[in-house]
Amino acid sequence: MNLLELTALLFLGAFTAGLIGSLTGLGGGAVIVPLLTIVFGVDIRYAIGTSLVSVIATSSGAAAAYVKEGYTNIRVGMLLEVATTIGALTGAFVAGIVAPQVIAIIFGVVLLHSAWQSSQPREEHVTGGPPDRLATWLKLDSTYPTPNGPQAYQVHRIPAGFGLMYVAGVLSGLLGIGSGVVKVLAMDRAMRLPFKVSTTTSNFMIGVTAAASAGVYLHRGYIEPALALPVMLGVLSGALLGARALPGLRTRSLRLVFAVVVAALAIEMLYNGITGKI
Amino acid sequence: MATHTDTAPTAVGSGHAPAEERMEQLVGNLLRIGVLIAAAVAFLGGIAFLAHYGLARADYATFRGEPTALSTLGGIVRGALALHWPAVVQLGIVLLIATPVARVLLTVVAFAVRKDWMYVLVSAVVFALLVYSLLGG
Numbered sequence: 001m002n003l004l005e006l007t008a009l010l011f012l013g014a015f016t017a018g019l020i021g022s023l024t025g026l027g028g029g030a031v032i033v034p035l036l037t038i039v040f041g042v043d044i045r046y047a048i049g050t051s052l053v054s055v056i057a058t059s060s061g062a063a064a065a066y067v068k069e070g071y072t073n074i075r076v077g078m079l080l081e082v083a084t085t086i087g088a089l090t091g092a093f094v095a096g097i098v099a100p101q102v103i104a105i106i107f108g109v110v111l112l113h114s115a116w117q118s119s120q121p122r123e124e125h126v127t128g129g130p131p132d133r134l135a136t137w138l139k140l141d142s143t144y145p146t147p148n149g150p151q152a153y154q155v156h157r158i159p160a161g162f163g164l165m166y167v168a169g170v171l172s173g174l175l176g177i178g179s180g181v182v183k184v185l186a187m188d189r190a191m192r193l194p195f196k197v198s199t200t201t202s203n204f205m206i207g208v209t210a211a212a213s214a215g216v217y218l219h220r221g222y223i224e225p226a227l228a229l230p231v232m233l234g235v236l237s238g239a240l241l242g243a244r245a246l247p248g249l250r251t252r253s254l255r256l257v258f259a260v261v262v263a264a265l266a267i268e269m270l271y272n273g274i275t276g277k278i
Numbered sequence: 279m280a281t282h283t284d285t286a287p288t289a290v291g292s293g294h295a296p297a298e299e300r301m302e303q304l305v306g307n308l309l310r311i312g313v314l315i316a317a318a319v320a321f322l323g324g325i326a327f328l329a330h331y332g333l334a335r336a337d338y339a340t341f342r343g344e345p346t347a348l349s350t351l352g353g354i355v356r357g358a359l360a361l362h363w364p365a366v367v368q369l370g371i372v373l374l375i376a377t378p379v380a381r382v383l384l385t386v387v388a389f390a391v392r393k394d395w396m397y398v399l400v401s402a403v404v405f406a407l408l409v410y411s412l413l414g415g
Contacts (some may be wrong), residue, residue, distance in 0.1 A: 004332035007324075051369055054286040057317075060309045060377050068306035070292020070299070078385060078400050085407040094329045138396070143293035148294020202330075207309075207378035208404065215411030219350065221343030225367035226336065229324045232374065236317055 002228060010040070010230040014054060021180075021201075022062050024255050030114055031105060032231060037278060040229065043112035043142050044100045044278055048176030049222030052214045054180040054235040059207035061239045067202035073142050073197055075104025076155060076187070077204045080165040084183075084205055085167020088212035095174045096220065104273030107175050111266030114181040115259045132156045144197050153194050161191040173213035178206035301388045308384055312377030320370025327363035350414070377409045 017031045032054050036047035057256035066072050095103060135141055135155040143150040164186035168179040180202050217223055272278040294302065347353040348368050357365025382405045389397040 001337050002333050004328055006336040007328060007332075040338075042338040045341045046338050051295060056374055056378060057313065060313045060374070064306045064309035064313070066340060067302050067309070070294055072302070074298075074301065074305065074385065074399060077381075078404065080288060081404045082384075082400060085404055087405065089411060093291045118367065139394075146293045152293070172333050208382060211378040212408055212411050213415070215408070216411075217282060218372070218375070219414040221345075221349040223349070223368070223371060224338060224346065225320075225324075225327070225364045225371065226331075227338060228371050229320055229326075229327075229367050231323060232318060233324075233373065235312065 005013075006040070006096075007226070007230045010036075010232040013039070014231040014234025015107070015238040018058055018235035019257055020254065021058055021235070021268075022239040022242030024258050029079045030111060030181075030262060031265060032235070034111070034175055034269055036231075038265065038268050038272070039106075044104060046224050046227055048103075049096070049217045049224065050227045051176035052210050052217055053223060053228045054231045054245050055176070055235040056207045056214060057174075057232045058239040059178060059205075059210065061236050062242065063200070063204040063207065065244070066203060066258050071147050071191070071196050071200040072204045073140070073144075073155075073201050074204070075138070075142075076140050076148075076191075076193070077201045079138065079140070079158075080162060080183075080186070081205050081208050083162045084142070084163035084172065084214040087166040087171075088173035088209050089169075090273045091170040091173020092213035092216035093169070093173075096131065099277050101273045103174065104269050104278040108266045108268075108273060110171055110175060110177070110269030111262055111269060114204065115263035115266060117181050117185065119209050131248075132158070134158050137149040142197075144194055150192070153197065154192075156192045157190050164190055169209050169212075172206075172209045173216075176210075176213075180206060180209060192267055198211035202238040291390060297392055301385075304334060304388065305381055305384060308381055312380060313374065316370050316374035316377060319368075319373060323358075323360050323363055323366025323370060326361075327367055351412070375412065377385060379405070379412060 013035050014032065017035065021030070032051040033044070033047045034049060036042040037044050063072065066075070089117055131141065132152050135158060140155040140158070143151065143152045152221070164182060167184065168182035171177065171179045171182060183202035183205060184198045187193045187201060193201070214223070293298070312378055339355055347357050347362070348364060351372065352370045358369040371375060382401055386398055386401040396397050
């Protein structure tokens with residue numbers, strides 16, 4: 001394959017990943033590494049570097065729209081970014097000492113979990129009860145737009161959310177993914193933020209998390225411009241299209257289809273890691 | 279689409295304080311502009327790059343690691359100024375990585391203007407970690 005053909009194919013693959021990633025709130029990064037290693041036979045280290053770049057592009061592109069619409073909770077995002085950036089630096093450091101096979105196996109496990117998680121139905125919880133004292137002190141409670149006007153919500157269990165965010169950061173730095181699934185899990189389940197606030201704040205944080213480890217990977221020589229170019233531009237155009245289609249779009253069936261694809265890729269990654277074919 | 283345009287009047291329906299909304303608009307604009315500039319630089323460099331090397335064999339199955347010219351900030355900037363096309367593409371990618379970093383710096387300033395010192399500290403810690411990573415600490 002010559003460079004022109006590879007560029008065109010990578011662009012198409014990344015465009016699809018960016019579109020679905022943005023619609024499901026899971027980020028395109030989860031499928032970029034398997035796409036590059038399994039379909040295109042790229043070394044996993046180049047794949048991780050490329051994926052991180054695409055993750056920053058998706059996050060920043062989509063976050064620009066969500067922040068302006070008032071879904072994103074910037075205070076929650078900034079506070080939790082302390083945990084994710086420290087985690088990302090830890091992950092990038094660990095990635096430099098473990099074997100690529102180990103990374104492939106961890107990737108497979110995380111991807112399987114993501115597939116399972118994204119196939120779970122979402123129920124919007126009612127935020128009520130007494131306000132959390134730590135959340136009040138940190139001024140985290142806010143409102144978000146709904147068709148019936150602004151809706152107030154409260155933030156809960158901040159230490160649990162913070163801990164989960166550190167894990168999300170480690171996975172991001174180690175695997176080159178946005179780890180939106182863990183981030184949404186931390187905010188949606190642990191901190192009980194409204195689902196749309198969780199997904200958009202997660203998207204907002206992903207770019208910063210990925211930038212923390214992307215610096216380390218750049219200096220390590222993992223970021224190859226010929227791969228990063230089509231993947232970054234492809235993911236970006238897909239994500240922008242997805243962000244425009246967000247309000248009111250039903251994503252349940254899409255999440256299910258995506259879950260099946262992600263599960264298949266996860267099994268392939270696990271197999272390659274265990275048999276040492278990566 | 280017509281049904282959505284009237285329900286999404288940007289930040290107007292979010293219920294956030296005016297100062298909060300101004301920061302959201304600023305952050306949103308910065309992210310958009312940063313990504314646009316990064317994508318434009320990478321795209322233009324990429325066209326020239328593909329025009330030169332498009333028919334070369336593409337093989338990334340073995341990891342060799344990027345040379346210093348493409349893996350250090352100094353090397354990338356020098357290469358890009360000399361119109362070494364892979365370095366121009368890489369400069370676009372560095373600008374993309376720098377976009378969230380600039381966003382965090384903007385957040386530090388925005389919280390400082392509002393004398394919200396707790397969040398100035400929080401954002402400054404994140405900014406310091408990002409700079410440490412990008413400068414190759």
